[in-house]
Amino acid sequence: MKIIACCKVVPNEEEINVLPTRELSMTGASSKISQYDLNALETGKQLAAETNGTMTALSVGPASALTNSKIRKDILSRGANELSLVQNDSDECFDSLQTAKAIAGALKVMEYDVILCxxxxSDLYAQIVGIQAGTLLDIPVINNVTNIKVLSETILEVERTLEDEVEVLEISLPAVLSVSSEINVPSVPSMRDIMKAGKKPVNELTIEAEMSASTQTLEQLAPAQQERRQEVIEGDGEEAVDALVQFLKKEGF
Structure with missing residues (x-):
């Protein structure tokens, strides 16, 4: 089985600075694999092992992030046989539709059975790239997948967890699956995996796709900080309890 695991390189949120104007500054923030895409890479590794298949990692984004050798090695150390990249010259991140178009364009020159997202x-959390990519490719899509079972070379059984039930579905391949963070716990690459990663192939793809932005980001602001309100009611008798009840009613609780 040929598996494509999509992963995004994002700024490390712990190193993003909030300016006095509440604007977010990425200057100085290192890059890392998006936390949710680690689940896609782990799922791809497990599927490849189960089916005696291969996994290709696919990443789309600014060249400034994707030329980072440490990031490339980190991706390749997580079970991928090779890494394919679609890079843009701008430091601006693609919106969800641009990303989906880039993924669909890349997949036109790649062989695949399952595409994992x-x-x-971790940065935009749009939750629609997999759906948009599958729509552009005109193949089946299922999101929020929490379990995958291989029935045959062309059919998978997947569980999809909803708010109050779990759906069990059969899906024919090729298909796009967006996996939930509940599907697995991403493993930590061993030193051997990290050493082997440096010898794996990296393919820089040139695609034909209309890549104009569908949205425009005007500002990125952190939430306004508010001081925590504190009300102290002294005493431990009925009067204090009554005072607390009256206060809560007054506040609309």
Whole structure:
């Protein structure tokens, strides 16, 4: 089985600075694999092992992030046989539709049975890239997948967890699956995996796709900080209890 695991390189959220204007500054923030895409890579590794198949990692984004050798090695150390990249010259991140178009364009020159995406990206968390890519490719799509069972070379059984039930579905391949973070716990690459990653192939793809942005980001602002309100009611008798009840009613609780 030929598996494509999509992964996005994002700024490390712990290193993003909030300016006095509440704007977010990425200057100085290192890059990392989006947390939710680690689940897609782990799922791809497990499926490849189960089916004696191969996994190709696919990443789309700014060249400034994707030329980072440490990031490339990190992706390849997580079970991928090779890494394919679609890079743009701008430091601006693609919106969800641009990303989906880039993925669909890349897949036109790649062989695949299953395309795996994370639930969303750690930065924008749009949660629709997999659905958009599958629609552009005109193949089946299922999101929020929490379990995958291989029935044959062309059919998978997947569980999809909803708010109050679990759906069990059969899906024919090729298909796009967006996996939930509940599907697995991503493993930590061993030193041997990291050493082997440096010898795996990296393919830089040139695609033909209309890549104009579908949305425009005007500002990225952190939430306004508010001081925590504190009300102290002294005493431990009935009067204090009554005072607390009256206060809560007044506040609309």
């Amino acid at each position: 994370g639930a969303g990206s």
